[in-house]
Amino acid sequence: MPVLETLGGALFGAVLQVLFDKLDSHQVLHYFRGTNLDEKQLKSLKRKLMDINAVIDDAEQKQFSNSLVKEWLDEVRDVLYDAEDLLDEIDYELFINKSEAQFQSSTSKVCNFESKMIQVLEDLESLSNQKVVQDFKISSGVISGLGVDRTERVSKTTRHLSILKDPVEYHEYQSLSYAKRLRTFMPICRNYEMSIQEVISKFKLLRVLSLSYCRNIKEVPDTLGDLIHLRSLDLSGTQIKKLPNSTCSLCNLQVLKLNKCFCLKELPSTLHELTNLCRLELMETTLKKIPLLLGKLKNLQVWMGGFEVGSNESSIQQLGELDLHGKLSIINLQNIVNPCDALTADLKNKTHLVGLCLNWNFGWNSDDINSIKEREVLENLQPSKHLEDLSLIVYSGTQFPRWLSYNYLSNVVSLTLKRCKYCQWLPSLGLFTFLKHLNIDGLDQIVRIDADFYGNSSSTFESLEMLEISNMREWEEWYCMTGAFPRLQRLSVTKCAKLKGHLPKHLSHLRQLIIHDCKQLVASIPSAVEIEGVKMEPSSFDMIEHLISDTPLNYLSIVSCPSLNILINHCYHFLLVLVISQCGHSFTNFPLDLFPKLWKLQLDKCCNLQMISQGHPHNHLKSLKIERCSEFESFPNEGLFAPQLETFRIEGSDKWNSMPKNMSVLLPSLNHLYIANCPVLEWSDGCLPSNLKAMRLFNCFKLLASLKGAWGTNPSLEFLYIGKVDVEFFSGEGLLPLSLTELIISDCPNLKKLDYRGLCLLSSLEKLHLYNCPILQCLPEEGLPKSISELRIRNCSLLKQCCKNQKGEDWEKIAHIKYIEVDYEKVNIEDKAQVGNY
Template sequence: MLEKFFENHAIKDGDLELNDELMKVGRRIVEKCKGLPLALKTIGCLLSTKSSISDWENILESDIWELPKEHSEIIPALFLSYRHLPSHLKRCFAYCALFPKDYEFVKEELIFLWMTQNFLLSPQQIRHPEEVGEEYFNDLLSRCFFNQSSFVGRFVMHDLLNDLAKYVCADFCFRLKYDKRQCIPKTTRHFSFEFRDVKSFDGFESLTDAKRLRSFLPISNSWRAEWHFKISIHNLFSKIKFIRMLSFRGCVDLREVPDSVGDLKHLQSLDLSCTGIQKLPDSICLLYNLLILKLSSCSMLEEFPLNLHKLTKLRYLEFEGTKVRKMPIHFGELKNLQVLSMFLVDKNSELSTKHLGGLGGLNLHGRLSINDVQNIGNPLDALKANLKDKRHVKLELKWKLDHMPDDARKENEVLQNLQPSKHLEDLSIWNYNGTEFPSWEFDNSNLVFLELRNCKYCLCLPPLGLLSSLKILVIIGLDGIVSIGAEFYGSNSSFASLERLTFSNMKEWEEWECKTTSFPRLEDLSVYDCPKLKGTKVVVSDELRISGNSMDTSHTDGGGDSLTIFRLHFFPKLRSLELTRCQNLRRISQESVNNHLIVLFIQDCPEFKSFLFPKPMQILFPSLTNLYITRLDHCPSLECLPAEGLPKSISSLTILNCPLLKERCQSPDGEDWGKIAHIQELHLFQSWCVALYHDIIQRK
């Protein structure tokens, strides 16, 4: 078992075959890993880069396997994997010693941290540092130094690898609370602390003794966490002249940035997000090495300094959540800008034209949000933004909410002329008041995410089914949509990659003509607050959610004016079913075995009475583990559980306020007692069920 686990990591994509000699050495290496999965994984990933028997033997015979007792907390296999990293990856990995254990970080943020320490320099500067950082990150990921978190887009280090990073950094990295010493060593180069550990920074004046400090990093997984800083910031600036990365994110005491910030000539990243600053000093424009400036959620900040354009090396500018309503003067001179979180279209048509031309001259390739698009007076000005030639990964186009367009045709032309690059992966369009979507919207083979929100005057959807890479589609508040039909799909092979589909707040939507072959990979379908929707036949492969609708089944079963019986057998591959606010739902039926259903969730269905099955639930739903019938005072009509009882596979049952069911299972003598006695986790949430719950526990 352990040998197979090791082999799976040591041999990737069939590049290497384990002959008898390699097998023999591999078995001895597995023994040295002493059954630790992480050690087997990392050493296996290391050996996947080594093809000769001599390389494997060198690793087997390394003296690192016999680390002295004083280093007993470090796993030799992990240290060995670190020792075999190229020097540039050693630096990048060791810097992660700033992170607390279990900290979930975003790849882009870590790459920016590396950039501020000059870890991402390429020969002759032939590549952007962002590209170099991406390569380094993916290399460490492939060698198992990082792992994917349970949250999409986030990563984490194993605790033992976190210890290793701290070990190899020694006194160069100081993490408050983790390092037990009271004083920060003078040798410290990088300093971090967690918000939850340090609510106030009072009493840490020894920080100013670390005169060669290069990183000051407060860390929290919560964006809105707060902390206090009691040291004079001016005095701090006078001591840390070599600082490169400085963050005060979440420091509630920071309301004014002292002029002395201009003396930090080595500073490359300044994060003032979520502070109370009202303005930036002019001296900030003297930071000629500044690459990153973050000002998000500085809710009191109203304007930029006049000379911000002098920060010619600036690559990243973030200021959403501020009161800033105008772009910096001479904005177009920031020629190195790569990521701009927000671009504001000025009401002044002359400035708007000038700034759009400046935007068009930038080599942006990260994420960009263009706000106040309604201020583009001439559709030809939209062409000056030159979005088509930019390598955006994420783009947001936002009109002001509830603005009234003078000319719908002009709105259409503006959006048409804001055509993005074919490389775009993530697109959101908010509050667009044109009557139709442009042709380019369904002509992008790379688009993965699309959101259309509050586009109230659009009368039909474009053929989004043609987007072959689209995985997530969100459609919210399109009040002009009455029917969704063939125009939505575009071809017989429509929505080939779609995994999640959400409709919400569609006030006039009545009919949905849905092809059975249109969503071959759909896992999650959510329909919320669409009061006029009559319903349709839908075949999905993983998860269905229907909420807030009175749905007609005439398209699917030829009868009924509303959805009174939900026919679960229409969805043979469903893993999770959620029925929420279905006003007329009375029963759930199932005709054949469903091996996929794991979760059944019924919420706010006041007419729901019973399950209607021709065979026992144990036979029909062999994989069902969680049953929820919830919401206080909203399921009063549920009379009984299935006569044959619940599937033995169910481990969790939640029932909230179902009065008629109460009488049947409120005591061990009740009619439904035997149907729930095997449940491991029971939540009934009523005063009458407390005694029942305790009795179940005692019987177990």
């Protein structure tokens, strides 16, 4: 089988180690004594397992050259799983009775355990006495990947299963019923069909269950507790709101992953009863509260992600007992009433916590701020010196904490100070030896950045690569220390209206410079031999050329420059990427010939721009975007000659009435075309470029009407999006290219009917999406092309009723389609199978 693999020593070693650990458990020994089972059986089991363990490595090496050895290993695997199942069941009995002293088992259950033990011992005895057995049944494998090879079926000996294909067909799901002894189940596809209840009922012996990002899972049934052998459970990315209390009966559970469960707000209160739990992941899952006694699990490592401090429901003190790992964001810190509570969070000793975000939520105009209390809270939230990433958000104290004022956090790589609007001066951040990224935003009380910021050291900010300062309302002066920022690559200063003077000089490694909304800052470029990108507000384009003529600048963004003037006697050969936004009453023409090396051009909100002029072919331009330039109306008369152009996007041009001429000849490389909100635009002449693969048309009714017959011999167009067209009847005949594989029709409020004559010719069409067509009544009477394998319908209320599962009048027209989604909900695959093909 092409997707089968063989587990190596990791499997046998892990299973054997689990068995040895359980056999050494005094609880298991006590159980045997208490139920009058033969203790000799335990010793015999351990001895036979050791015999197997002694030869397992050699057997694994020989299995690849000797099929009989491979068969013997398969038999060993099965018996080891039987032994593990038996010891798990005994563990479970102990767990549910809570106390060894109160442990009592029924006679029938004891007899059942005894018979299973005898069978396991007999099987192991047979295996130990025979290194190679001639007549073993041939096994088909231990790991399967469902949905890769369509001829493949899951066999009864399959132990580990991943579902790789999306969507998986019904008959493939049916084959799962054979795998009664499945240990691992991991559907990797997001559109997995089987319900979690089905998984639990079919696979009682699961050790690993991963249903991460299965979008149909919104609730977990109480029967989850039946999976008593489960070691690892992953429900990350699902829409669950809670876990059932039965989760706490999974006595063997070691790993629980609940990352990105945005609807999940709390965990079962008795989660601390999972004594074997050693890893709990809650990254990007913000809990309202955590179980009070979770800290009793001393071996538990927690990746929490987010914790919300509640005024009554949850206390920051709960964090003190947890072994926190990864990154943690604590929000609503204003709810801490007593600063001493922050001290009990014990963040200083969370040595495995590498990222910390401390966030208050006062709003912009709160009157109940106690700056003294908030500073004491922050002082008591001192993190570990191993911290690498720190953010302080909406901190309302007037001073930063002492632990931020000296080089205590020497390992910090990234630091963000945001909306700490009462702080009057900055700490000596230049002493942070490994600091690479520094973001200072919204510190309204800072008037001057002086020598204290650098730390009065000869080596200051020696590792800093990115410095971003923004929204500093009162900042007027920046003292620039010579030799600072020796490795700075990106400098951004935005919305600092009162800042005067110059930027730091001699930034030899600077590659990107962004200056925006700093009206009083002297417009100068630091000496930088490596600079590649500049975004600023110059008074003229010529000034930029003059300032950076000796640098390898290749990216330039010009924003809000009312007097922009491109001098026609210059050639700006240094630029590769140019963005011009919100510029110039006099900026009416963009001369493309002056930028011979340009490969990306974006013109946005240039209110008086009317045309792009060109006298020579442009052999480098690959991307052209013209957005919200309301006066734009023309390209060169002969057409736009850009043989390397791949992406062409234009939107919001009310006066543009004709596409560039001769596109099929002058734009041979074009493969993506996007046109939106150009109401008077029409197709000019000729065919579309032969390599065009994707086209999006939105609110361009005249263009769409003029395209009829314009596809010519285009064999490449695969994707077509048509949006906001004011029609009642969509024919498509002569309009839709035969090569289409995906068609989206969206935002057509008056559309009532689709015509079969246009759709039936699309023999390659695989995906049809119908969005926001509220009065679209039904599908064509003749049905849809047989080639369609995916149908998505969203916000089409009348059509939704017609396509109801087995009940709607259009159901038989779509029952053959493999994947159907209506308003983000998938149609149940079993119900579809019952209907069958029509």
